[in-house]
Amino acid sequence: DHVFPQYTRADVKQHASLADRVWVTYAGEVFDITEFVELHPGGNRILLAAGGALEPFWALYGVHKSEHVFEILQEYKVGELVAEEQLEDVDTTDPYSHDPSRHPVYKVNSLKPFNAEPPPEILTDSYVTPNDFFFKRNHLPVPEINPDQYELVIETPNGTKGGKPLQLSLSDLKTRFPRHEITATLQCAGNRRSEMNAVKTVKGLDWSHAAISTARWAGVRLRDVLEHAGYSENTPNANHVQFEGLDCDLTGTSYGASISFEHAMRKDNEVLLAYEMNGNELPRDHGFPLRVIVPGVVGARNVKWLGRIVVSAEESRSHWQQNDYKGFNPSVDWDTVDFSTSPAIQDLPIQSAITDPHPGQKVTPDFEGKLTVKGYAWSGGGREVVRVDVSLDGGKTWKVAELSGDKQKAGQAWAWKLWQLSVPMPHNCKDLTIICKAVDSSYNVQPDTVAPIWNLRGVLNNSWHRVQVTVDA
Numbered sequence: 284d285h286v287f288p289q290y291t292r293a294d295v296k297q298h299a300s301l302a303d304r305v306w307v308t309y310a311g312e313v314f315d316i317t318e319f320v321e322l323h324p325g326g327n328r329i330l331l332a333a334g335g336a337l338e339p340f341w342a343l344y345g346v347h348k349s350e351h352v353f354e355i356l357q358e359y360k361v362g363e364l365v366a367e368e369q370l371e372d373v374d375t376t377d378p379y380s381h382d383p384s385r386h387p388v389y390k391v392n393s394l395k396p397f398n399a400e401p402p403p404e405i406l407t408d409s410y411v412t413p414n415d416f417f418f419k420r421n422h423l424p425v426p427e428i429n430p431d432q433y434e435l436v437i438e439t440p441n442g443t444k445g446g447k448p449l450q451l452s453l454s455d456l457k458t459r460f461p462r463h464e465i466t467a468t469l470q471c472a473g474n475r476r477s478e479m480n481a482v483k484t485v486k487g488l489d490w491s492h493a494a495i496s497t498a499r500w501a502g503v504r505l506r507d508v509l510e511h512a513g514y515s516e517n518t519p520n521a522n523h524v525q526f527e528g529l530d531c532d533l534t535g536t537s538y539g540a541s542i543s544f545e546h547a548m549r550k551d552n553e554v555l556l557a558y559e560m561n562g563n564e565l566p567r568d569h570g571f572p573l574r575v576i577v578p579g580v581v582g583a584r585n586v587k588w589l590g591r592i593v594v595s596a597e598e599s600r601s602h603w604q605q606n607d608y609k610g611f612n613p614s615v616d617w618d619t620v621d622f623s624t625s626p627a628i629q630d631l632p633i634q635s636a637i638t639d640p641h642p643g644q645k646v647t648p649d650f651e652g653k654l655t656v657k658g659y660a661w662s663g664g665g666r667e668v669v670r671v672d673v674s675l676d677g678g679k680t681w682k683v684a685e686l687s688g689d690k691q692k693a694g695q696a697w698a699w700k701l702w703q704l705s706v707p708m709p710h711n712c713k714d715l716t717i718i719c720k721a722v723d724s725s726y727n728v729q730p731d732t733v734a735p736i737w738n739l740r741g742v743l744n745n746s747w748h749r750v751q752v753t754v755d756a
């Protein structure tokens with residue numbers, strides 16, 4: 284066996300940058316990962332561990348607890364910690380130990396942080412998704428917030444001239460501003476990423492088609508709060524509204540995003556600071572005690588555990604606003620991508636998917652020889668879904684599905700339509716491909732295949748949804 288040199292933690296600390304080479308420790312062993320830094324799928328933040336222990340970072344990003352990652356690490360082993368320092372405490376406390384418990388029905392795409400979607404057929408069992416089955420998308424541990432001590436901080440227009448930021452408690456919000464309620468669908472930009480992954484590997488969680496859900500949200504209008512803080516259409520340099528979450532990483536950086544000031548101020552956009560979800564206080568996973576709901580806009584801007592609002596000339600500097608949640612040309616790869624060249628995703632495009640039957644399911648016609656197909660359809664920007672087409676013959680012929688859902692005002696159709704269709708089962712077929720596609724009130728349609736809209740981050744997949752089943756006649 285190879286005998287490795289012995290190092291102290293102080294030795295390792297000498298190697299804390301690319302210039303001094305990057306060393307890290309894990310479970311008593313020492314690694315020189317300099318060559319791996321630019322290969323790291325999680326990007327540059329790997330340098331945060333430079334000169335120290337990996338344990339606390341890997342406790343935060345549970346994606347590393349895999350055989351594959353340990354194999355990579357072993358390639359870079361250069362030494363061992365001296366015996367007495369091997370036993371020295373490194374912080375291995377699990378930052379997720381205070382996360383709430385969740386229903387076992389979920390398909391879990393990542394446990395730490397928790398990212399999960401319900402079985403798709405649950406989505407079409409009720410117009411409004413029960414809180415326990417609503418998709419959950421967290422980038423970090425769920426913060427523990429005492430509602431009695433909670434304060435929302437809002438920087439005021441004269442903040443830079445010595446004015447104090449405004450602070451509002453939960454009861455201030457509930458009593459000083461009119462309550463407003465909306466029904467809105469929330470969709471993650473990564474919904475249906477797995478179909479993009481099947482074309483060519485993308486970076487990101489492998490979401491199937493249930494990273495979308497609908498709830499009745501109640502709270503106060505963001506514009507009312509901004510006006511109370513002293514903002515108006517005439518406030519100079521008020522171009523963007525930034526939201527900061529109270530969830531943060533090991534450097535104290537919190538989740539953040541922004542929308543345009545104009546979008547926030549327009550009454551018809553109904554941007555909410557929500558404290559209720561489906562008649563209950565917000566569940567911890569969904570932002571307790573307060574979150575932003577920007578109806579019609581990508582999930583990522585709907586900041587949970589809202590701690591601070593900043594009105595600014597520029598967009599949020601957050602990683603998730605600047606270097607993620609953007610679309611690109613299919614030929615752009617990780618060597619050529621320049622995130623500054625694409626706008627941050629806001630309004631989402633027209634979308635639909637089949638929730639029942641499942642891919643690979645064995646289907647049996649009913650007593651009339653018919654098959655029932657169900658799904659959801661939704662569009663961003665308040666555009667209403669006006670039609671859903673379904674084909675059982677690869678797109679040669681189409682039938683129109685029956686739509687159901689709340690009646691919504693023109694331009695404020697924030698929630699999805701559920702749809703359903705009963706069709707005679709085609710004769711003599713063993714395999715069947717069911718396809719759906721939707722049309723919104725601007726006559727936007729879905730692209731037929733995923734390859735031409737493929738992008739390296741696997742976002743914005745709204746191609747025709749295809750489900751292959753086998754027929755049990």
Ligand code: HEM
Nearest residue numbers: 316324325328329331332340344346352355356486487488
């Ligand atoms: C993702 C390896 C250190 C943060 C990954 C993945 C691998 C990897 C293989 C992809 C996992 C997958 O998708 O299945 C390593 C190795 C490390 C290291 C070998 C040390 C030598 C770190 C550190 C941090 C970090 C120190 C944080 C400070 C992340 C994040 C992702 C990731 C956030 C997810 C990226 C995404 O999906 O967008 N890492 N990692 N990693 N890593 Fe690391």
Ligand code: MTE
Nearest residue numbers: 418419420421422471528538582583586587
């Ligand atoms: N807000 C905070 N503070 N932290 C987060 O990780 N995730 C965002 C958004 N708001 C996130 C957040 C993303 S990418 C999505 S899709 C939605 O929350 C998911 O909301 P949900 O978990 O209530 O479904």
Ligand code: MO
Nearest residue numbers: 471472582583
């Ligand atoms: Mo998302």
